[in-house]
Amino acid sequence: MVRKYTKEDLPQMIKIWNEVVGEGNAFPQEEELDMKSGAEFFASQSYTGVAVESESVVGVYILHPNNVGRCGHICNASYAVLKHARGRRIGEQLVIDCMKQAKKLGFQILQFNAVVKSNTMARRVYERLGFKQIGTISNGFRMKDGHYEDICPYFREL
Template identity: 25%
Template structure:
């Protein structure tokens, strides 16, 4: 699915959020690799599950055509600084929900980029008849959990010792979900 572009100005930084397009494929490949190296809050280490530009072109095309997928990018001064993706499922028993994931370059944390990517995804879900958005977050990532709760997500469960980090320790992941505000007719 595609959305209309939206502009933001947070603490004197201008950026826009828009649907990913074919021309973003190369930058997305590089961006994902960089973000994966900046935090252990995400699932991958740099280079793991690498997606080349052609792979991103395929994902962007499929997501643009699917009513249950949404691929957004955040851009400032012609540079991609973050992305998010809502991925749905074609199985009838799961068509009502999507899973949300997000990544933002560390130098742009604190400008509301992740929050606005999520808010745009929530608006899309509410308007598209998506009943539920789910996500997983590290139990120790308090800032992210607080943001998700502010935007209507609730804890649905804890996956114990679910993620192994570079310090050799296992960490719990929290499963969160948000039912949309759309009323069934």
């Protein structure tokens, strides 16, 4: 089940977010969240959703504008799934809910700016859900070990 997050979810959400940040192969962030910065970060989004299984948060997503003004109808999102819960289509559930919430908020396009080319699981989900790859940005993402990988921006009309 995917639903809007509550304050009670924050410890699990922060753990999941920090797990992905620490892996250093998907999110551009390098600094981990603590309870204060995590509460502020998740509250500042247009929408934050969580995937819950057996009363435990196993995934989280954030949704926010990708730009302002004349491009304000385009949104952006990030998804994180607990490492031991991956491979069970939780990420796909998060993306589907995100698209519904984005549409409710008046967004018309969902765009991902920096999908790491080697993140094949995420790319398969996006393509299965109708996202189109815009192109490739060579060496657009610095991996945790310092080498650079290509990024593949994606978009989908809502």
